[in-house]
Amino acid sequence: MAPVQVRGEVLSIRRVGDYHALTLVAPGIAEHARPGHFVALAVGGEDTSMLLRRAFSIYRVQERGVYGGTVEIVFAVHGRGTAWLARCRPHDPVDVVGPLGRPFALPREAVTATLVGGGYGAAPLFSLAEQLRRRDCRVDFVLGAATESRLFGALEAKRMSTQVAITTEDGSLGERGRVTDVLPAMMARSGAEVVYACGPMGMLRAVTEIATAYGAHSQCAVEESMACGVGVCMSCVLPVVGDDGRTRMVRSCVEGPVFNGERVRWDAIGTVPPDTVGAPDDAAGGGHRP
Ligand SMILES: Cc1cc2nc3c(=O)[nH]c(=O)nc-3n(C[C@H](O)[C@H](O)[C@H](O)COP(=O)(O)OP(=O)(O)OC[C@H]3O[C@@H](n4cnc5c(N)ncnc54)[C@H](O)[C@@H]3O)c2cc1C
Numbered sequence: 001m002a003p004v005q006v007r008g009e010v011l012s013i014r015r016v017g018d019y020h021a022l023t024l025v026a027p028g029i030a031e032h033a034r035p036g037h038f039v040a041l042a043v044g045g046e047d048t049s050m051l052l053r054r055a056f057s058i059y060r061v062q063e064r065g066v067y068g069g070t071v072e073i074v075f076a077v078h079g080r081g082t083a084w085l086a087r088c089r090p091h092d093p094v095d096v097v098g099p100l101g102r103p104f105a106l107p108r109e110a111v112t113a114t115l116v117g118g119g120y121g122a123a124p125l126f127s128l129a130e131q132l133r134r135r136d137c138r139v140d141f142v143l144g145a146a147t148e149s150r151l152f153g154a155l156e157a158k159r160m161s162t163q164v165a166i167t168t169e170d171g172s173l174g175e176r177g178r179v180t181d182v183l184p185a186m187m188a189r190s191g192a193e194v195v196y197a198c199g200p201m202g203m204l205r206a207v208t209e210i211a212t213a214y215g216a217h218s219q220c221a222v223e224e225s226m227a228c229g230v231g232v233c234m235s236c237v238l239p240v241v242g243d244d245g246r247t248r249m250v251r252s253c254v255e256g257p258v259f260n261g262e263r264v265r266w267d268a269i270g271t272v273p274p275d276t277v278g279a280p281d282d283a284a285g286g287g288h289r290p
């Protein structure tokens with residue numbers, strides 16, 4: 001299903017700790033969204049100079065409501081665009097494109113899954129947990145953030161899972177430390193076969209290493225800076241190893257944002273590794289040396 005552009009309307013906006021949860025009436029998007037998809041919102045209103053859309057993971061959707069399908073996102077105020085969104089009030093118009101990207105792959109059989117969320121990165125994991133539970137999968141959560149106010153969804157995670165581990169870097173809730181401090185013990189107890197993760201790149205890299213060490217498959221939703229969100233500008237590329245063992249610069253907005261963690265060259269993000277297909281130094285791939 002191709003993404004659609006709709007003139008959405010703010011249904012509600014509320015504070016959740018340090019974040020804002022924004023629900024938009026966006027018919028045509030909610031109906032086709034799957035866990036891991038994202039939306040791109042126009043920010044700043046009609047006369048703005050902020051031309052680029054801002055990307056947000058979909059937290060949850062309601063396909064049929066009194067007002068039509070709704071999409072909810074959870075966001076932190078980062079710069080001008082998110083500050084504008086935080087000032088939106090019910091009935092304000094917001095232009096939305098979605099659902100975008102490639103969602104989390106769901107297992108065909110009942111597996112044991114551990115879901116790892118860093119800060120607002122936890123948001124897309126709850127609809128995923130619902131889908132996994134419908135497939136009789138065991139679901140455990142590990143949620144972490146710098147402080148309690150930056151944790152998202154701790155109560156929801158408790159309600160939806162067999163085991164939950166919470167970490168905060170300042171020790172304000174759960175164990176003091178990072179998600180990766182508690183993940184190995186959690187995986188050892190549950191025998192997790194797949195780890196789904198969303199959060200900062202450093203966290204995704206470390207989670208992938210742990211998952212691999214425990215023989216589990218990993219699915220990571222990355223957050224690369226995006227300009228167009230629909231595959232034309234190449235601003236969101238990252239190095240990913242293909243089935244043929246070769247590295248390619250892959251667009252995270254259309255081929256991601258969810259990737260098989262073992263395939264991402266985490267150590268080379270932000271660069272074009274010399275052995276990338278088409279890179280200037282890639283003699284084998286037919287690239288040209290300057
Ligand atoms: C697939 C995806 C999902 C995301 N999901 C969420 C979410 O659920 N909640 C949330 O709070 N944030 C999320 N982000 C990050 C969010 O897009 C940025 O925080 C936001 O674009 C910042 O806009 P700004 O105008 O406030 O900040 P500015 O710094 O003024 O933004 C300027 C430009 O930089 C880009 N940019 C800045 N920071 C980021 C970033 N961290 N990631 C990507 N692009 C960035 C923006 O696209 C924008 O074009 C996601 C990003 C991606 C790519």
Ligand code: FES
Nearest residue numbers: 229231233234253
């Ligand atoms: S954001 Fe433009 S190609 Fe991905």
